[in-house]
Amino acid sequence: MYESRAYEAETDGIVVRVRPSYLAGQSDPDAGxxxxxxxxxxxxxxxxxVQLVARRWTITDARGHVEEVRGPGVVGEQPTIQPGDSYSYASGTSLGTGSGSMVGVYSMVDDFGRTFEANIPAFSLDVPGGRRVLN
Known part of the structure; x- marks a missing residue:
């Protein structure tokens, strides 16, 4: 596993940090x-x-192919995050190219019933030592 730097965005007091890692052992470049x-x-x-109720991701590969992923919560949960607390989870994605990017938003609901979107920072998916195409 090759970790890259962390990416961060803050929206209305919600901080989202993402750290992608390339999984060489699960990748098969010969098979694309x-x-x-x-x-x-x-x-x-x-x-x-605040409660995280839904997510929307935009995943783009080096050829410009875009996939949008929407759904309730994250990893089967719709967590409520107390003031000053955090929630962490891990997930993954695969691409048909060795470079790409992801960006998105979480739909959140606060204690007063206000719905808002918290930005997920755009982050690079790059094979370590590989040629960066998108970013």
Whole structure:
């Protein structure tokens, strides 16, 4: 596994940090399959609890092929994050190229019933030592 730097975005007191890692052992470049894991930390800096109710990802490979992924919560959960606390999870994706990027938003609901979107920072998916095509 090859870890890259962390990416971070803050929206309305919600900090989202993402650290992608290339999984060489699960990738098969000869078959056109490159695999990454990513670790996400969501920190609530607001004075009230927030619940993550949905996600939307845009995944782009080096050829410009775009895939949009939407769904409820993350990894089968819709966590409530208390003020000053964080929630972390790991997930992954595969691409048909050795370079790409991901970006997205989490749909959140605060204690007052207000719905808002917290930005997930754009981050690079690059094979270590490989040629960067998109970013």
């Amino acid at each position: 399959r490159w695999v990454w894991a990513y670790q996400v930390e969501i920190l609530n800096l607001t004075p009230s609890p």
